Amino acid sequence: MFVRISDLRDHVDQEVTIQGWMYNKRGSGKIYFLQLRDGSGMTQGVVTEPELLEKAERLTIESACKVTGKVSKHPKQEDVFELQVTDIEIVSIPPEDYPISKKEHGPDFLLDNRHLWLRSGKQWAIQRVRDCIITAVYDYFHENGFIKIDTPIFTPNACEGATTLFELEYFDEGKVFLSQSGQLYLEAAIMSVGRAFDFGPVFRAEKSKTRKHLAEFWMMDAEAAYVEHEESMRIQENMVVFIIQRCLERCKKELEVLERDTEPLKKIKTPFKRMTYSEAIPFLQSNGSEIKFGDDLGAPDEELLTQDSEVPVFIHKWPKSIKPFYMKVDPENPELVLNNDLIGVEGAGEIIGGSQREDDYETLKAAIEHEGLAGPEYQWYLDLRKFGGVPHSGFGLGLERMVRWVTGIEHIRETIPFPRMMTRCRP
Ligand code: 4AD
Numbered sequence: 001m002f003v004r005i006s007d008l009r010d011h012v013d014q015e016v017t018i019q020g021w022m023y024n025k026r027g028s029g030k031i032y033f034l035q036l037r038d039g040s041g042m043t044q045g046v047v048t049e050p051e052l053l054e055k056a057e058r059l060t061i062e063s064a065c066k067v068t069g070k071v072s073k074h075p076k077q078e079d080v081f082e083l084q085v086t087d088i089e090i091v092s093i094p095p096e097d098y099p100i101s102k103k104e105h106g107p108d109f110l111l112d113n114r115h116l117w118l119r120s121g122k123q124w125a126i127q128r129v130r131d132c133i134i135t136a137v138y139d140y141f142h143e144n145g146f147i148k149i150d151t152p153i154f155t156p157n158a159c160e161g162a163t164t165l166f167e168l169e170y171f172d173e174g175k176v177f178l179s180q181s182g183q184l185y186l187e188a189a190i191m192s193v194g195r196a197f198d199f200g201p202v203f204r205a206e207k208s209k210t211r212k213h214l215a216e217f218w219m220m221d222a223e224a225a226y227v228e229h230e231e232s233m234r235i236q237e238n239m240v241v242f243i244i245q246r247c248l249e250r251c252k253k254e255l256e257v258l259e260r261d262t263e264p265l266k267k268i269k270t271p272f273k274r275m276t277y278s279e280a281i282p283f284l285q286s287n288g289s290e291i292k293f294g295d296d297l298g299a300p301d302e303e304l305l306t307q308d309s310e311v312p313v314f315i316h317k318w319p320k321s322i323k324p325f326y327m328k329v330d331p332e333n334p335e336l337v338l339n340n341d342l343i344g345v346e347g348a349g350e351i352i353g354g355s356q357r358e359d360d361y362e363t364l365k366a367a368i369e370h371e372g373l374a375g376p377e378y379q380w381y382l383d384l385r386k387f388g389g390v391p392h393s394g395f396g397l398g399l400e401r402m403v404r405w406v407t408g409i410e411h412i413r414e415t416i417p418f419p420r421m422m423t424r425c426r427p
Contacts, residue, residue: 151182223394354395
């Protein structure tokens, strides 16, 4: 009977076969301990039968094999099971040594071998946490009245400023861009379905080489009609807590493999802290930052703002001058907009950007022109304010930033299967 390693617990004392790969091997001559993986988990196969020792001997790292054995529970470790091996079927043996070994490899070597590196224990765990976060986002939104709407990747519209656009020729239609965010299209969709989210790759020709920036990343945008600034922040914090709880429940093994201290994650509860941008600047200045009113936050500023907090911090109501055209002007101060960044703890940095959207036709039109984006391409977006316009808000969660925070991995390049950065677009 073929069984997945993750299901071994249901087969104690039975003889089963697992289909996978040999991750590692210890022993020699009279006994071999095979570390086996099949994608669902890892288990140890103990080989002592004389007629199997020769086959065990031939298995090298990343040999594919089907291993049959009797399942036993580890005498000391909780939820760990082993196989007393009774048969080995060799499926394939690599013709040369596997390039990734236990010794330290540099990041460039590992990234050049990303197609193989993905198999290592930590990378396996990261991808499983990523999948858990994606599923949690879908579940959270479906439980809260949002439906998934797919937004286009080719677009004539610049959502997040013209400086980070990837441009290409689109048949005879002229220049279009790769999407920076599905937001503008979601705004159209919610006037039909009320609440919507998207989840897809977005592109930023960002000339940053930080540990938090990718040129292609996955974003979840959410948008809701009749939701204003404060309620939008409540939706965001509830979603983040939901995601973290889900990972703590379902990714125990993965977080163990990653040696992630889960105590700080267990402390993530609502309400998150809220600080206006206007409060944040003097706070930062009095703590040694050289930031001035009207500057974006640097990584050290984000660190200062969150270092005394167990929960993420909303920095809201930023200066209009440094934010995109679509954000709603604060009725109490025309220099500010009703937006927020959400800064995660433990050095996570900005994980969400959101805002209430400008719903006044003339104000929005002027803001679009001010950003130098005027023209027919934005008329459809303005139409949304002409026909049944309502207050509405939304936000975007950077999936890889969230994965980086939950897994505690230092560099964002490991959070996505095949990272695209300023200096790398292969394999
Ligand atoms: O703050 P951003 O630029 O917001 C938007 O794009 C809005 N249109 C979203 C919306 O309101 N629907 O990006 C949202 C999030 C950031 O908070 C960050 O987590 C992530 O996307 N992000 C990046 N992640 C990786 N690499 C980059 N270059 C990123 N730029 C933004």
